[in-house]
Amino acid sequence: MSEALEKEGVALGFDRFENIRSLILLMTLRCNLKCKMCGQVSFFGEDPEKRMFIKEEIRFEDLKRVLDERPSWESLHLFGGEPMTYRFIGPLMELARERAQVVWMTTNGTIIGPHLDSMIRNLSGLTVSIDSSNPDENDASRGVIGTTERILKNFRALAAVRKPFAPVVVINSVITHHNYHALEKSLMFFETEFSNGFDMIQFHLPRFVQDSLGQEHEKFMMQEFGCHAKTWEGWRGHGEGIDLEILQNQINKVKDHPKVIIYGIDKADQLQGFFKNPKFPSINGLYPPEAHCKVMDKVLTIQPNGNVVLCTDFPDYVLGNIYQESLRDIWNNEPMRRLRLYLRKHTFFPICAKCPRAVESMHLSMGAGLKVADRFYKSMRQRKHVPGVLARSSS
Ligand SMILES: C[S@@+](CC[C@H](N)C(=O)[O-])C[C@H]1O[C@@H](n2cnc3c(N)ncnc32)[C@H](O)[C@@H]1O
Numbered sequence: 218m219s220e221a222l223e224k225e226g227v228a229l230g231f232d233r234f235e236n237i238r239s240l241i242l243l244m245t246l247r248c249n250l251k252c253k254m255c256g257q258v259s260f261f262g263e264d265p266e267k268r269m270f271i272k273e274e275i276r277f278e279d280l281k282r283v284l285d286e287r288p289s290w291e292s293l294h295l296f297g298g299e300p301m302t303y304r305f306i307g308p309l310m311e312l313a314r315e316r317a318q319v320v321w322m323t324t325n326g327t328i329i330g331p332h333l334d335s336m337i338r339n340l341s342g343l344t345v346s347i348d349s350s351n352p353d354e355n356d357a358s359r360g361v362i363g364t365t366e367r368i369l370k371n372f373r374a375l376a377a378v379r380k381p382f383a384p385v386v387v388i389n390s391v392i393t394h395h396n397y398h399a400l401e402k403s404l405m406f407f408e409t410e411f412s413n414g415f416d417m418i419q420f421h422l423p424r425f426v427q428d429s430l431g432q433e434h435e436k437f438m439m440q441e442f443g444c445h446a447k448t449w450e451g452w453r454g455h456g457e458g459i460d461l462e463i464l465q466n467q468i469n470k471v472k473d474h475p476k477v478i479i480y481g482i483d484k485a486d487q488l489q490g491f492f493k494n495p496k497f498p499s500i501n502g503l504y505p506p507e508a509h510c511k512v513m514d515k516v517l518t519i520q521p522n523g524n525v526v527l528c529t530d531f532p533d534y535v536l537g538n539i540y541q542e543s544l545r546d547i548w549n550n551e552p553m554r555r556l557r558l559y560l561r562k563h564t565f566f567p568i569c570a571k572c573p574r575a576v577e578s579m580h581l582s583m584g585a586g587l588k589v590a591d592r593f594y595k596s597m598r599q600r601k602h603v604p605g606v607l608a609r610s611s612s
Pocket residue numbers: 248252254255256257296297298299300323324325326344345346389391421422423424425
């Protein structure tokens with residue numbers, strides 16, 4: 218393509234297919250747990266009690282066809298629902314490793330079954346969701362008695378065979394009323410019991426949406442994109458039951474530990490704002506004014522029904538469907554160009570106030586993100602993966 222044509226394309230909202238940095242694959246929404254704070258439990262109208270029986274999942278052959286659209290992908294993230302309940306998780310891990318420089322999985326850690334070797338061999342990174350080392354607190358948060366015992370058993374098996382950073386193992390703890398007072402205890406427990414089992418522990422501010430913000434988001438999406446935006450209802454809440462003084466104290470105690478990441482804001486006045494003010498951003502102060510959500514700009518999520526969406530957590534704006542179109546076509550279709558042009562003029566959507574995920578795109582250059590990046594590159598070098606664009610930006 219000539220330079221002039223390329224410029225004209227950019228002005229009209231087109232983008233190169235090769236610019237996609239990551240695909241997030243929600244192979245299924247099936248899940249064996251019933252986490253109280255998980256917006257997915259209700260945002261597709263599913264009854265949490267029946268969630269384990271959801272049949273819908275991405276057809277493996279179609280997923281393969283999508284991955285074939287590029288010779289290689291920078292990063293694939295295996296997600297869910299619970300990814301380990303996907304019927305083709307074994308073949309998918311093998312395929313992902315063949316096709317991508319970075320393969321990440323986020324799992325609730327209760328199901329490993331026969332896949333431990335494959336996880337070690339094929340994954341660059343594994344996020345294991347454990348909210349607390351205290352079984353009562355963690356089981357309460359995860360909605361199923363016995364969860365903690367199962368995770369710890371699997372975690373022991375993983376710790377026994379994996380090498381540091383191979384794969385990178387991140388414990389993800391969502392801060393809720395069940396655990397906010399015990400971040401330090403969890404850190405100490407994992408450091409003492411599983412020091413070799415994990416590389417980082419991430420204390421993640423909870424995603425929750427107060428009604429006034431949700432309604433503003435709905436109105437905005439309808440006006441701007443003609444889109445019914447109801448998925449915020451899954452995250453409806455107020456972050457209630459958290460004593461912010463105690464939480465702040467806990468954050469201060471853990472945040473300088475070399476393995477700790479506080480995902481979102483961590484200062485006293487900001488925490489107050491985040492929990493009390495519906496529109497106070499979880500990423501306050503981290504962005505330069507001209508920034509916009511790089512996740513929406515460079516990352517696509519594929520849902521179990523084949524829909525392609527921009528935002529994993531608020532998947533209201535559907536771009537297309539992999540069963541009907543190629544991903545390449547979707548990347549420059551009318552809804553995508555419309556969004557791209559919007560993002561050039563404006564920064565975030567109202568709902569982004571509650572999303573610390575957008576910070577991911579800044580990991581290469583900012584604060585806590587540097588910890589992730591450092592360890593990540595170290596692991597990639599050790600495993601002789603050389604992530605293309607990521608590696609260039611790190612040098
Ligand atoms: C939706 S789950 C899907 C993957 C897998 N089932 C798991 O639990 O790891 C992805 C991550 O979101 C986290 N999560 C759930 N509800 C959340 C909330 N309200 N705020 C922030 N993170 C949340 C989970 O703990 C998990 O680490």
